[in-house]
Amino acid sequence: MKVLAAMSGGVDSAVAAARAVDAGHDVVGVHLALSRQPGTLRTGARGCCTIEDSMDARRVAGMLGIPFYVWDFSERFAADVVDDFVAEYSAGRTPNPCMRCNERIKFAALLDKALALGFDAVATGHYASIVTDADGNRELHRAAAWAKDQSYVLGVLTAEQLEHAMFPLGATPSKAEVRAEAAARGFDLAQKPDSHDICFIPDGDTRGWLAGRVGAEPGPIVDRSGAVLGTHEGAAAFTVGQRKGLSIGYPAEDGKPRFVLEVRPKTNEVVVGPREALAVAEIAGSRYTWAGIPPQSSSFDCEVQIRAHADPVPAVAAVTEHELVITPVDPLDGVAPGQTAVVYVGTRVLGQCTIDRTVSAVPVPA
Amino acid sequence: MAIYLDHAATTPMTPEVLAAYTSALSVVGNPSSIHSQGQAARRMLEDARHTIAAALGADAVELTFTSGGTEAINLAIKGLYWARAPRRRILSTRAEHHATIDALEWLERHEGAVVEWIPVDGFGRIDLVALEAALDGDVALVTTLQANNEVGTLQPVERIVELAAAHGVPVHVDAVSAFGSVPVDFAGSGAAALSVSAHKIGGPVGVGALVIARGATVTPLLHGGNQQRARSGTLDAAGAHAFAVATAALPGPDLRALRDRLIAGVVAAVPDAVLRGDPVDRLPGNAHFTFPGCDGDSLLFLLDSAGFSVSTGSACQAGVPEASHVLLAMGVDERGARGALRFTLGHESSEAEVDALLAALPGAVERARAAGLA
Numbered sequence: 001m002k003v004l005a006a007m008s009g010g011v012d013s014a015v016a017a018a019r020a021v022d023a024g025h026d027v028v029g030v031h032l033a034l035s036r037q038p039g040t041l042r043t044g045a046r047g048c049c050t051i052e053d054s055m056d057a058r059r060v061a062g063m064l065g066i067p068f069y070v071w072d073f074s075e076r077f078a079a080d081v082v083d084d085f086v087a088e089y090s091a092g093r094t095p096n097p098c099m100r101c102n103e104r105i106k107f108a109a110l111l112d113k114a115l116a117l118g119f120d121a122v123a124t125g126h127y128a129s130i131v132t133d134a135d136g137n138r139e140l141h142r143a144a145a146w147a148k149d150q151s152y153v154l155g156v157l158t159a160e161q162l163e164h165a166m167f168p169l170g171a172t173p174s175k176a177e178v179r180a181e182a183a184a185r186g187f188d189l190a191q192k193p194d195s196h197d198i199c200f201i202p203d204g205d206t207r208g209w210l211a212g213r214v215g216a217e218p219g220p221i222v223d224r225s226g227a228v229l230g231t232h233e234g235a236a237a238f239t240v241g242q243r244k245g246l247s248i249g250y251p252a253e254d255g256k257p258r259f260v261l262e263v264r265p266k267t268n269e270v271v272v273g274p275r276e277a278l279a280v281a282e283i284a285g286s287r288y289t290w291a292g293i294p295p296q297s298s299s300f301d302c303e304v305q306i307r308a309h310a311d312p313v314p315a316v317a318a319v320t321e322h323e324l325v326i327t328p329v330d331p332l333d334g335v336a337p338g339q340t341a342v343v344y345v346g347t348r349v350l351g352q353c354t355i356d357r358t359v360s361a362v363p364v365p366a
Numbered sequence: 367m368a369i370y371l372d373h374a375a376t377t378p379m380t381p382e383v384l385a386a387y388t389s390a391l392s393v394v395g396n397p398s399s400i401h402s403q404g405q406a407a408r409r410m411l412e413d414a415r416h417t418i419a420a421a422l423g424a425d426a427v428e429l430t431f432t433s434g435g436t437e438a439i440n441l442a443i444k445g446l447y448w449a450r451a452p453r454r455r456i457l458s459t460r461a462e463h464h465a466t467i468d469a470l471e472w473l474e475r476h477e478g479a480v481v482e483w484i485p486v487d488g489f490g491r492i493d494l495v496a497l498e499a500a501l502d503g504d505v506a507l508v509t510t511l512q513a514n515n516e517v518g519t520l521q522p523v524e525r526i527v528e529l530a531a532a533h534g535v536p537v538h539v540d541a542v543s544a545f546g547s548v549p550v551d552f553a554g555s556g557a558a559a560l561s562v563s564a565h566k567i568g569g570p571v572g573v574g575a576l577v578i579a580r581g582a583t584v585t586p587l588l589h590g591g592n593q594q595r596a597r598s599g600t601l602d603a604a605g606a607h608a609f610a611v612a613t614a615a616l617p618g619p620d621l622r623a624l625r626d627r628l629i630a631g632v633v634a635a636v637p638d639a640v641l642r643g644d645p646v647d648r649l650p651g652n653a654h655f656t657f658p659g660c661d662g663d664s665l666l667f668l669l670d671s672a673g674f675s676v677s678t679g680s681a682c683q684a685g686v687p688e689a690s691h692v693l694l695a696m697g698v699d700e701r702g703a704r705g706a707l708r709f710t711l712g713h714e715s716s717e718a719e720v721d722a723l724l725a726a727l728p729g730a731v732e733r734a735r736a737a738g739l740a
Binding site: 036069 | 661733
């Protein structure tokens with residue numbers, strides 16, 4: 001197969017590219033230029049898009065003896081990932097930019113370009129597995145390396161995208177093994193730190209980064225009955241589940257800490273309440289996709305995962321006329337609109353929805 | 367079998383130059399040493415200086431060897447600017463090579479320079495009326511390409527120098543892509559300084575020269591042993607010798623007929639391809655096009671896969687592509703500029719190579735168009 005290996009300059013995508021070569025594919029390495037003004041050198045463990053990273057990727061491609069190119073996706077990335085991230089926060093939602101990048105850049109803009117240019121597949125260093133069922137249909141599954149599993153951020157992939165995706169690291173039991181393999185292959189980047197956080201916020205200060213980009217208007221902090229408890233400097237700076245930074249100045253009647261339950265951008269209100277009220281009994285989203293063949297019944301048992309590093313919990317999923325509605329068996333904390341709920345059955349990713357609304361497990365007091 | 371159509375990036379050394387270079391590398395002795403071996407090395411270097419200076423229409427004493435075109439350009443621009451203090455104004459265009467633009471922007475940021483960017487027309491040629499209007503005795507220098515390295519347009523160097531001379535303003539001419547392709551006559555031009563590079567004419571990478579008129583002063587960038595008029599650093603006798611051997615082989619074959627075959631063939635094969643740069647007053651080996659709806663990255667990849675080495679023509683910062691500042695300066699919009707591809711011919715180029723490209727191009731363009739603009 002003609003395989004385009006997306007090479008970030010990190011150890012995972014380097015080993016993934018090497019394995020694609022070993023598997024006998026005709027591999028071309030591509031580094032995506034995602035920033036218009038890339039930094040020269042990597043700083044700390046953050047970021048993936050410096051010139052040093054592109055040089056690391058180029059060096060590995062050279063050692064593998066494969067052609068290597070840098071393709072400019074900076075405009076698409078700015079519009080589809082960065083601007084979307086800001087817009088989602090402005091709308092009081094909590095987005096996952098890595099998911100948007102997979103959905104719109106790596107397995108859309110890049111994959112479309114690769115297919116048009118004659119490639120059969122795009123290979124990445126994601127930890128996830130693709131399993132082909134008896135009928136030849138492709139399924140997305142968790143990686144063997146449970147601790148590194150990235151099937152969550154790939155949950156947005158559709159059957160069509162999976163047809164052309166390749167994850168050579170899926171069966172590897174641990175990251176340590178990938179690092180060891182990189183070292184054995186003589187890659188200098190074998191000990192490069194893992195990238196984490198959001199690549200376009202190099203210092204990791206998401207709040208500070210957002211402050212300059214999201215409009216901030218002072219507004220009321222209210223409880224669930226609508227009583228005003230204080231004021232805030234801008235609703236978009238708050239995330240559901242947040243406890244710090246409310247500065248209400250006086251304690252709740254029961255003396256317990258208050259948490260952000262909801263952010264209402266239209267009225268510029270931040271709703272706070274007791275921890276118990278964070279529990280969510282129902283999650284629903286109108287933007288949902290299936291990672292493979294859609295489920296055969298309109299209601300089924302599953303597990304739901306609502307963050308990249310959250311544990312999956314048992315739930316029932318139902319497809320209604322407009323929504324995917326997920327009901328956790330036990331009420332679930334830490335759910336915010338904008339997040340993605342990925343639905344699993346065992347190790348298999350069934351699909352996902354972007355969460356539009358939630359229903360609290362604790363009724364609003366009269 | 368790769369077909370090399372990127373001679374403007376660098377052109378291969380001929381076997382003759384390669385042999386001269388390798389044998390010169392075995393000559394023992396620092397040209398600045400006083401002993402006989404040093405003198406022998408010096409002799410080789412000074413012979414080279416005379417050969418190259420003569421080819422440029424300059425005196426040997428006016429030629430300072432450098433590490434390449436970028437250093438020559440930096441030395442000319444910064445050196446003339448400092449020597450012309452307290453004048454702060456510099457006139458140039460946005461279609462210059464990055465070596466010029468970045469040097470000028472550095473002078474703005476760190477040395478108080480005020481750079482005035484004279485507009486260029488749709489072919490990338492400087493607006494002489496605007497230049498004339500901007501000139502006065504407060505201008506420290508004017509710096510201009512002799513031939514644009516991307517789109518190939520020749521600049522009216524003599525007119526530029528004439529206009530500047532009326533105000534006593536020195537002109538630096540970046541002749542890096544012109545030398546070897548079109549006549550360069552330093553004395554005849556009246557320029558104050560002129561930059562060239564060996565590897566663009568079949569010499570080695572890492573060797574260049576700045577011609578500095580007898581009457582001009584440049585402040586050095588590199589301080590040390592004062593081995594040359596405006597530069598310190600051990601003299602590279604072998605590099606200079608190889609540069610001279612490549613210079614002595616000039617002029618190379620006339621590439622205009624082959625270039626016109628290429629241009630006509632591209633237009634026939636891809637009717638909406640747009641030839642950039644002046645169709646007539648351009649470098650003999652340069653054919654530069656934009657292909658609407660295509661991404662140059664895609665075209666380059668497809669042609670590379672098919673065995674053709676070509677260029678998008680624009681600057682790459684460690685391989686990160688950006689839209690050509692030259693095309694933007696010429697008024698091409700960012701999307702149009704993304705579809706740029708530059709084919710440059712050299713002494714090895716043949717009709718068969720050009721025809722092979724023309725056979726491969728329509729398929730590549732069709733495929734790149736399907737891939738669209740990222």
